[in-house]
Amino acid sequence: MALGQKLALEDNAHFPDVTLDHSTIGALQYLTLTRLDISFSVNKLSQFLKAPTQHHWSACKRLLRYVSGTRTLGLSFRPTTPFTLEGFSDLDWACNVDDKRSMTGYCVFLGGNLVTWSSRKQQVIARSNTESKYRALASVTMELIWIKSLLDELQFPLQHRPIAWCENLGAHALAHNPIYHSRTKHIEVDVHFIREKILHRALEVCYIPSQEQQAELFTKSLSLSQFQFKCSKLSLSYPPFNLRGMLNNKTSCTSLCF
Incomplete structure (x- = not known):
């Protein structure tokens, strides 16, 4: 864009x-x-x-x-240690010109490799940036819990708790503060959901500066330098081989990995 x-x-x-x-x-x-x-x-x-x-x-x-x-651009997967589960969430508050709804985006890394991502418009209109950020944080939390439960079912438990990275200090404080405020009653369900995961030590919510937020690519248009930087952080790269030359040599398509 x-x-x-x-x-x-x-x-x-x-x-x-x-x-x-x-x-x-x-x-x-x-x-x-x-x-x-x-x-x-x-x-x-x-x-x-x-x-x-x-x-x-x-x-x-x-x-x-x-x-x-950029037809040859694709995801790259590499063996990494330690085997961790991390999620990044971001949004653009009230960015829609017609209905003032926010744009939510998140991405999840498993062992340093990107495995799932999302970019969508929120279903409700948020009255504050913190409320909108908290709804985005709830979305990535649900994705992290689902992936963790899938790994547990496959008998491949994680050694560390999943981490949800959030750039909004208000949402970060709300996730750890046990005191409710009258302005947060309308998002009490998301507040309870995330706080319950934190209290049961099933999730850790950490703050990340906005310039290091990797999910920003899913919420707004960026400058060329920012766009290329975010793509590199999300493991998007070109293949190290000559794709056209391999296809001319009638290489089996099943041997190509993108």
């Missing part, structure tokens, strides 16, 4: 070929299963499928040009 670009429902004339827009966005949604760097853009464009405009289609073509130029 272009830096600072704000897409809206009625920001330009309607795009005449709605079927083309739907099929293109649908194909890009499948691509987000392995290309996390376009998750935010695809999710944003998916919000305007009902009535796409010329601006929406221009943003879609920009995304297609980026995908065409």
Whole structure:
């Protein structure tokens, strides 16, 4: 996405070929299963499928040009120690121009390798940045607990508690403070859920500076330098071999790893 670009429902004339827009966005949604760097853009464009405009289609073509130029970019997995489970959550508060809902994003690393990620719009309107951050923290907490339970079922328990990294000091303090305030009653369910995991030592919530927040890629458009830096932190890289040369040599596609 272009830096600072704000897409809206009625920001330009309607795009005449709605079927083309739907099929293109649908194909890009499948691509987000392995290309996390376009998750935010695809999710944003998916919000305007009902009535796409010329601006929406221009943003879609920009995304297609980026995908065409980075066809060999993919996730890399490496053996690492220690075997830890960490989650990063971020959001862009009230970023939606039409309904003022926030954009939530999170990513989870297992042993230093990225295994799951998400970029979506929150279901409710948050009245404060702390409330919105806390809902994002609850989302990544549920993902961490699910992955931990899956590993326990496979009889592969973790040696350390899962860690949820949050950049908002208010949400971090709310997760550890046992005193409730009248302004947090409407998010009491999320507060109880996260605090229960902390008290049972099933989760650890830690603070991380915003410049080191890896989930920022899933919530907003970034500058080129920031975008490339976040991609490198998320284990996105080009393969070390000549992909076209291997395909010309009729190498089996099953031997290629992305």
